[in-house]
Amino acid sequence: MGGIGLPRSLGQMPQLKRPEEAPPEKPPEPKPKKNVKGPRAVGLLQLNSSGKGSLIPVAIQIDGKFYDASIYKADPVPMALEGGTVYEVEKRGESQGLFTIRGALHNQNPDSPTPWLGAGTYVANGTAVANAAHKAEDKPRGLDADENEAPPRLTRGRETTDSAGPSSGGDGSSNAGGGGPKSGSAAPGGDAGGGGGSAKGAATQTPSTTQNPAEKPAANQGSAQSSPDRNSKPEGKGGQDYYRPTLRRGKPTESAPTDAEDDASLATDQLTLPTQAARAGAGTQATVQLVPAISDAGGPQPESYTFFWKEGEEEDRKKQMLGLAGNEVGAYLAKMKKDTIPAKPAAATAGSKSRATAHPSTTKIDPVFENIQFRAFDLWKNSQPVMILTADGHFPPAAGQDAPATVYNVTIAATTDIYGDLRKLYSGVTDKFHLDVTPKLDLIDAVDADGDGRGELLFRETTDAGTGYIIYRATGDTLWKMFDSLNEE
Secondary structure, rough: OOOOOOOOOHHOOOOOOOOOOOOOOOOOOOOEEEEEEEEEEEEEEEOOOOOEEEEEEEEEEEOOEEEEEEOOOOOOOHHOOOOEEEEEEEOOOOOEEEEEEEEEOOOOOOOOOOOEEEEEEEOOOOOOOOOOOOOOOOOOOOOOHHHHHOOOEEEOOOOOOOOOOOOOOOOOHHHHHHOOOOOOOOOOOOOOEEEEEHHHHOOOOOOOOOOOOOOOOHHHHHHHHHHHOOOOOEEOOHEEEOOOHHHHHOOOOOOOOHHOOOOOOOOHHHOOOOOOHHHOOOOOHHOOOOEEEEEEEEOOOOOEOOOOOOOOHHHHHHHHHHHHHHHHHHHHHHHHHHHHHOOOOOOOOOOHHHHHHHHHEEEOOOOEEEEEEEEEEEEOOOOOEEEEEEEEEEEOOOOOOOOOOOOOOEEEEEEEOOOOOOOEEEEEEOOOOOOOOEEEEEEEEEOOOOOOOOOOEEEEEOOOOOOOEEEEOOOOOOEEEEOOOHHHH
16 A cells, blocks of 8 residues: 655745844945045235236145145245146136246245245236247358357356357256246146246245346256255156146246346346235335236136125115224223223322223224225125225324324124124224234135135235235134134144
8 A cells, every 4th residue: 555645735845044143244335436626726916007917825725725825835836836827817706817827936034924926927808918939040040150150158157148159048048957848838738837847937036136037047947957856756747746736727828038138027027016015005016906816727617706786785884884893993992991900090080080081992982994995795696795894993182182093903894684784794903012812904805715616705914923814704604714824724
């Protein structure tokens, strides 16, 4: 007899899968690539009445952080002043023209507010660029015996270029520097700072020297190119430092000069511009203008930060800002009086009471403001003004007093709230005795310092430590400091 067979469903029982002790690890998700912005330099173009200009390096942004452009990668010249670098000159964010760096001038005075200065050529928008291309000679020099040419010889000292002959480098440059193009005559669309172009910018010039400015850079070029540094960094394409980012480069705004005398006159003119009287906007050199300039190879296009007032609105806002400035000066004097410790307690006499009532902090006398500058910008591109007022205030002397009144420097920044009232963002009141506590601020212009499309405020600051530049970002509640050349963080 055969056995009883089991049903197929019972003979093939499903097997349960044994759970694993630890789940498999998931592969790490790739981190989003950080949007690293290229270098962006902010400078100030000094323009005199004849149209010649020089550039003061202010700040340079690398990977979202600001550095002092006058010392950043100064080997041998700051990166912001490399030959062939192009700056776009802007007023209220609107493009005015291009400035091309041709060389760097160095002031070895440690107390100088501008240790480095960029020499170059400025071409305003709508101005035709001079096309002075070099032409080949019909006949090589020296073949005609009637020319009475002297044989070529080397020269020393301060001899003229005419007596040096053809081999002395009539264009102010020597072939010992590699034979590349001069600074300011960059190749179209290429790295203008490569080869001999950067060697021209590397030639430093001391403002106090009496030597011909065209001779010393030519001598330094050969030594800079022929003696490489033992600790030099590897170079990338075009002979540039592999680890050194580049700013905006492009076609030169003007062809290179034909002789060394042009370079000498250019260097002499530029060194006379950055005077303290010119920067302060006073004295005989008040015609010198300070205009912001931006250099960025991949930055956004310039946008206007001009705020358009309604009829009569600007004058009303100016009066409101002057009233706010008067209140701030009164509060400043009240605080100064409260913090002052008298040498001897004052006696309660009629004479002392009359002197106390004559103090400006205890009276209702309004200060008299002079040198008033009131400007407004549309920094956030939402038709909401950011207003800045700078003025010098003083109180009229009391009767019978001939002592000069103390001048108080006032800087007020404000915007408007939803009700149309003023909302104070910044208030700074100081005098010449308290510059170590609160600096004196002079507004230069609105500029897009970080390349995000919004405008920032560029000021020149004066403290006991000297003169520098500061950049503020305006928010809804305050002015946030982004960069301070005197107290770089």
